[in-house]
Amino acid sequence: LDLKNSDLKKLGDLGQGNGGSVEKVEHVPTGTIMAKKIVLIDAKPSVRKQILRELDIMHECNSEYIISCYGSFLADPNICMCIEFMDKGSFDGIYKNVGPLPAEVVGTVALSVLEGLTYLYDVHRIIHRDIKPSNILFNSAGQIKLCDFGVSGELINSVANTFVGTSVYMSPERIQGADYSVKSDVWSLGISLIELALGAFPFSDPPDDDDCSDLEDYPGHLQKTPTHRDSFILSTKAAKRASKRKSKITLGPDGGLTTMSIIELMHQIVQEPSPCLPEGKFSKSAEDLVNACLLKNPEERQTPKDLLTSPWIKEIRESDFDIRAFASMV
Numbered sequence: 001l002d003l004k005n006s007d008l009k010k011l012g013d014l015g016q017g018n019g020g021s022v023e024k025v026e027h028v029p030t031g032t033i034m035a036k037k038i039v040l041i042d043a044k045p046s047v048r049k050q051i052l053r054e055l056d057i058m059h060e061c062n063s064e065y066i067i068s069c070y071g072s073f074l075a076d077p078n079i080c081m082c083i084e085f086m087d088k089g090s091f092d093g094i095y096k097n098v099g100p101l102p103a104e105v106v107g108t109v110a111l112s113v114l115e116g117l118t119y120l121y122d123v124h125r126i127i128h129r130d131i132k133p134s135n136i137l138f139n140s141a142g143q144i145k146l147c148d149f150g151v152s153g154e155l156i157n158s159v160a161n162t163f164v165g166t167s168v169y170m171s172p173e174r175i176q177g178a179d180y181s182v183k184s185d186v187w188s189l190g191i192s193l194i195e196l197a198l199g200a201f202p203f204s205d206p207p208d209d210d211d212c213s214d215l216e217d218y219p220g221h222l223q224k225t226p227t228h229r230d231s232f233i234l235s236t237k238a239a240k241r242a243s244k245r246k247s248k249i250t251l252g253p254d255g256g257l258t259t260m261s262i263i264e265l266m267h268q269i270v271q272e273p274s275p276c277l278p279e280g281k282f283s284k285s286a287e288d289l290v291n292a293c294l295l296k297n298p299e300e301r302q303t304p305k306d307l308l309t310s311p312w313i314k315e316i317r318e319s320d321f322d323i324r325a326f327a328s329m330v
């Protein structure tokens with residue numbers, strides 16, 4: 001498909017991220033509805049190269065768990081990628097609309113992401129590198145697909161490492177400077193699953209007794225700001241507690257976290273016990289899977305392929321839960 005801007009009619013805005021924006025468009029000659037991702041290209045050759053590599057990868061991907069790509073083109077100073085439109089949007093938007101998601105939905109997300117990651121790695125040797133709810137998309141057919149391997153590479157430890165931004169979904173080993181492995185994506189999946197189950201980002205000012213079962217009392221103390229999805233604001237309560245602990249957390253104007261607090265959050269990811277699913281709502285097999293994703297030592301953490309054989313995933317596969325019925329409700 002030879003795509004060009006003059007053939008694309010904008011139908012609306014789908015969202016904005018760090019690197020650019022996403023629009024809903026119609027490809028007029030064919031009547032196809034698409035999502036157009038517009039990325040401002042940095043002049044740096046390394047960035048250009050990486051973007052081009054990303055596009056190549058997307059063209060070669062063919063899996064029901066991976067977003068398909070219609071084509072990409074350069075529209076200076078932007079690069080435009082036309083990808084499959086997912087009419088239910090991303091899972092961050094879904095939980096913000098409906099609150100904490102039911103266990104069966106969280107399980108189906110786990111299954112789909114593990115399948116997607118296994119496909120990417122087994123077939124293309126790709127590590128996703130940016131697993132988070134906003135990169136997990138949903139449609140009314142009940143399909144769940146991964147998008148935005150914006151910082152992925154075809155090889156482990158590729159040069160892409162050098163410009164992977166700081167992300168709150170980052171694994172402890174990544175924060176400590178180790179190379180990316182497919183297991184780093186597994187950590188990010190664990191954090192994302194808890195976020196969907198809580199209806200809030202799981203890291204917060206830690207409870208004093210360090211008991212992760214107290215986490216339930218602290219959901220949402222760190223909340224995404226609408227404009228910068230990967231930056232966080234701290235609730236007044238959490239901030240007060242932090243200042244009592246004489247922590248280095250400081251609040252900027254509007255309660256935004258300063259760089260020092262990001263470092264504090266990173267410290268928390270590395271030092272504090274891993275978060276866990278809210279108590280009572282999930283089966284033991286679900287808790288086991290999430291805890292397995294959030295093992296701090298990447299040596300002990302399983303690969304996506306291994307985790308596909310875990311009891312919870314088996315249960316989800318065998319269950320008659322109707323994800324399409326859920327899709328019609330959100």
Ligand code: ADP
Pocket residue numbers: 014015016017018019020021022035067083084085086087089090093134135137147148229
């Ligand atoms: P981020 O992933 O950090 O939120 P992006 O620029 O990648 O930033 O995406 C912005 C938003 O656009 C996403 O949160 C998602 O809700 C929406 N979006 C992205 N791709 C699609 C798509 N193919 N179909 C529908 N919505 C999409």
Ligand code: MG
Pocket residue numbers: 017134135147148
């Ligand atoms: Mg994205």
